[in-house]
Structures are given as C-alpha cells and as structure tokens.
Amino acid sequence: MIEVKGLAKRFRLPSHKGTPYQLHDPREHDGWFHAVRDVSFRCAPGEVLGLLGPNGAGKTTTLRLLSTALKPDAGSVMANGEDLLADPLAARQRIGFLSGTTGLYGRLTARENIEYFGRLHGMSPPYLKRRCDELFDLLHMHEFGNKRADQLSSGMKQKCAIARTVVHEPQIVILDEPTTGLDVMSSKILLDFIASYKALHIPLIFSTHHLHEVEKLCDRVCIINHGKTAFHGTTKQLRHLGGSADLYDAFISVINHGGAPCGPST
Ligand SMILES: Nc1ncnc2c1ncn2[C@@H]1O[C@H](COP(=O)(O)OP(=O)(O)OP(=O)(O)O)[C@@H](O)[C@H]1O
Numbered sequence: 529m530i531e532v533k534g535l536a537k538r539f540r541l542p543s544h545k546g547t548p549y550q551l552h553d554p555r556e557h558d559g560w561f562h563a564v565r566d567v568s569f570r571c572a573p574g575e576v577l578g579l580l581g582p583n584g585a586g587k588t589t590t591l592r593l594l595s596t597a598l599k600p601d602a603g604s605v606m607a608n609g610e611d612l613l614a615d616p617l618a619a620r621q622r623i624g625f626l627s628g629t630t631g632l633y634g635r636l637t638a639r640e641n642i643e644y645f646g647r648l649h650g651m652s653p654p655y656l657k658r659r660c661d662e663l664f665d666l667l668h669m670h671e672f673g674n675k676r677a678d679q680l681s682s683g684m685k686q687k688c689a690i691a692r693t694v695v696h697e698p699q700i701v702i703l704d705e706p707t708t709g710l711d712v713m714s715s716k717i718l719l720d721f722i723a724s725y726k727a728l729h730i731p732l733i734f735s736t737h738h739l740h741e742v743e744k745l746c747d748r749v750c751i752i753n754h755g756k757t758a759f760h761g762t763t764k765q766l767r768h769l770g771g772s773a774d775l776y777d778a779f780i781s782v783i784n785h786g787g788a789p790c791g792p793s794t
Contacts, residue, residue, distance in 0.1 A: 529570060529571070529572050529573065529606075529607070529608055529609075529731070530570060530571045530594075530605065530606070530607055530612075530700060530731050530733070531570045531604075531605070531606040532567060532568055532569050532570065532590075532594065532603070532604075532605050533568045533603055533604050533605075533606075534566055534567075534568055534602055534603040534604070535564055535566070535567040535568070535590060535593055535600050535602070535603035535604075535605070536562070536564055536565055536566060536567075536600060536601045536602040536603055537562075537563055537564040537589055537593055537598060537600050537601055538560040538561060538562045538563065538601055539560065539561045539563055540559065540560060540561075541556065541559050541560060541561050543559065553754075554754060555754060555755055562755055563586050563589045563755055564586040564589045564590055564593065564600075564752075564755045565586075565754070565755040565756050566603075566755070566756045566757065567586065567590050567603070567750070567752060567755070567756065567757050568603075568757050568760065569748070569750035569757060569760045570748075570760075571731040571732075571733055571748060572731060573729040573730060573731055574725075574726050574727075574728075574729040574730070574731070575726070575731055575732075575747040575748055576722060576723070576725065576726060576732045576733075576734070576745045576746050576747055576748070577731070577732070577733045577734075577746060577747070577748040577749065577750060578734060578735075578736055578741065578742040578745070578746035578748070578749045578750070578763075579591065579733060579734065579735040579736075579750050579752065580735070580736065580737070580739075580742065580749060580750070580751045580752070580779065581735075581751055581752035581753055581758075582753065582783060585752040585753055585754065585755065586752050586754075586755040587704070587735040587752055588627075588628060588704055588735065589755075590752065591625070591627075591702050591704050591733070591735060592627070593605070594612075594623075594625075594702055594733070595619075595620075595623055595625035595627075595702050596612075596613060596616035596619045596620060596623070597625070597627070599613075600613065607619075607622065607699075607700060621649065621696070621698075622698060622699045622700055623698050623699075623700045623701075623702060624693040624694045624696065624698035624700070624701045624702065625693060625702045625703075625704075626689055626690055626693040626702070626703040626704055626706055627704055628704050628705065628708075631689070632677040632680075632685060632688055632689060632692070633677060634676065634677050634678030635676060635677075635678065636676070636677055637673065637674050637675060637676055637677065638669060638672055638673050638674070638675060638677060638680065638684070638688045638691075639660060639664075639673045639674060641677055641688055641692055642660055642663065642688065642691050642692050642695050643656055643660060645692045645695055645696070646659065646660070646695045646696060649695070649696035651695070651696060656695075659695055659697070660691075660695070663691040663694070663695065664691075666717075666721055666724070667687045667690065667691055667717060667718070667721060668687075668714075668717050669684075669687055669688070669691065672684050682709040683709050683710045683711055683714050685709075686706070686708060686709045686710055686714075687710075687714065687717075687718070690703070690706060690718065690721070698730075699730060700730065700731055700732075700733075701725060701730060701731070701732040701733070702732075702733050702734070703722070703732070703733070703734040703735070704734070704735050705734075705735050705736060705737070706718055706722070706734055706736075707719070707736065707738065707741065719741060719744060719745060722734065722745055723744075723745055726747075739775045739776055739779060742763060742775060743763070743775055746763050747762060747763060748760075748761070748762055748763065749761065749762070749763050749766050751766075751779065751782050751783070753782070753783055758782050758783065758786055759782045759786075763775075766778050766779075766782075769781060769782065
C-alpha cells in the first residue's frame with residue numbers, strides 16, 4: 529500500500545525587479561512558487577491510480593517527489609508502513625519511474641539500453657535476457673529491438689523507456705504520461721500492459737490527460753488543482769459526482785467547484 533500524505537514542494541522564483549513573477553497565480557508567495565502544496569492519496573497493491581489535473585497543476589512534481597527525484601519540503605510517502613523517502617537509494621530499487629524524458633542512449637540499441645539499466649540494478653545476464661524477452665513480447669518491441677535508439681520513432685522510444693522503467697521488476701510503478709507519442713495500437717498495447725499490473729498485485733500510479741484511459745484502467749483517481757488534492761476517491765465515486773455518471777463532467781466540476789470525497793483514507 530502506498531500512502532501519500534500532505535506532500536509539498538516549493539521552488540525559488542527568479543527575482544524580477546518591479547512586477548511580481550506570476551501576478552495571478554495563488555501559489556506564488558514571497559519569492560517562492562509552491563508547486564505542490566498539499567497532495568494526499570493512496571494506492572493499494574493491485575490498484576491503478578490515475579493522477580489527473582490541468583496543465584501546471586503539479587502532477588509531474590508530485591510524481592518526481594514520489595520517485596525520490598525531488599525532496600519534499602513537507603509530507604510523507606509510506607510504502608507498506610515504511611517511510612519510502614527515508615532512504616532514496618533503497619527506494620529507487622523498489623520503484624520504477626518513467627519521467628517525461630525518455631533519456632535513452634542514442635548509440636545503444638533498444639535492447640542494449642534496457643539491458644544496461646538492468647545491469648545497473650544488478651540483474652544477472654540470464655535473468656536479464658529472460659526479462660528483456662518478456663518485455664519485448666508484452667510491449668511488441670521485437671521489430672525494433674536491434675535498432676539504435678537515435679533511429680527510433682518517438683513511440684518506439686517511449687516503449688523502450690517504459691521497458692527500461694520496469695526491467696528490474698519494481699514493487700511500485702510510477703509513469704508520467706506514459707501514452708505520450710503512442711499511436712492507437714501502441715496505446716492499446718501499453719494500456720493492456722498497465723492493466724496487467726493488477727494481477728501482479730503491484731500498485732501502479734500514472735498521470736494522464738486522457739479520461740478514456742482513466743475509464744478503462746483506474747480503480748482510483750487523484751485530481752490535483754493548483755498543487756492541492758481537489759478529489760481523491762474511487763473512479764466510481766468520481767463518476768457519480770454531480771450525478772451525471774460522466775467522468776468528463778465530473779472532472780470539470782471538480783476543477784471548477786472542488787470535489788468530495790478526499791483525503792488519503794477515502
Ligand atoms: N524546477 C522548477 N522551478 C520552478 N517552477 C517549477 C519547477 N518545476 C515545476 N515548476 C512549476 O510548478 C508547476 C507544476 O508543474 P508540473 O510540471 O508539476 O505540472 P503538471 O501538472 O505536470 O503539468 P502538465 O500537465 O502541463 O505536464 C508549474 O507551474 C511549473 O511551472
């Protein structure tokens with residue numbers, strides 16, 4: 529079980545003489561931009577949680593905090609009752625994090641990129657080969673496995689980055705906008721891949737702007753607005769918010785008027 533409580537992160541704003549940096553953003557105070565102010569949610573093993581919110585709401589910052597890429601100013605992330613942020617190096621062994629940038633080595637092939645990360649995680653060559661073959665099957669990567677990364681299309685690169693993220697069989701999977709750049713068929717392959725984590729009883733958290741992905745996959749949803757959790761609950765609870773049973777209407781309603789239920793224990 530992942531339990532996120534009261535996460536907060538601020539960034540120092542560049543000093544601008546005269547006018548304030550962002551006049552209308554309520555998150556700016558005294559030279560700091562409070563990108564994440566109070567984010568809480570939970571995700572049980574076998575659940576898929578969708579992190580939603582308008583552009584700039586704080587989704588990527590939240591995911592970077594969870595993955596230990598950033599240190600929070602406040603709040604906690606507990607994994608099965610243990611403080612995940614207390615030992616970032618150990619946490620990174622347990623987490624698979626797909627960030628917005630693919631970060632592949634252009635001169636290595638798709639397979640070499642994935643193997644390289646597997647070796648960094650201490651995987652033995654036979655285990656790594658088996659795992660790569662398995663991921664190539666699941667993500668339909670055989671066609672371009674031996675192509676150099678700098679010669680791959682953006683969708684192929686994205687698949688490769690996803691395979692690299694999960695090569696070490698992490699206990700927690702965190703994906704920042706994983707379907708970016710994927711065509712319809714590749715999106716379907718990836719959505720099936722995400723759904724397969726339910727059977728593995730591994731919590732999976734992903735950010736998206738696509739409500740049909742939430743509809744199809746998510747047991748639980750957290751909507752962030754202006755750096756705060758505006759809604760946290762099951763997809764069913766979200767769907768029935770406002771009574772229309774439509775996720776699109778419910779999302780708009782949460783952003784415009786706030787929403788309940790909320791809080792990590794919801
Ligand atoms: N390193 C940083 N320094 C200053 N401000 C930052 C930094 N990183 C993020 N921000 C600001 O924090 C806010 C939240 O950014 P974040 O990338 O988390 O949003 P998001 O919800 O992922 O947006 P999108 O849907 O557009 O990807 C934005 O206003 C962004 O400009």
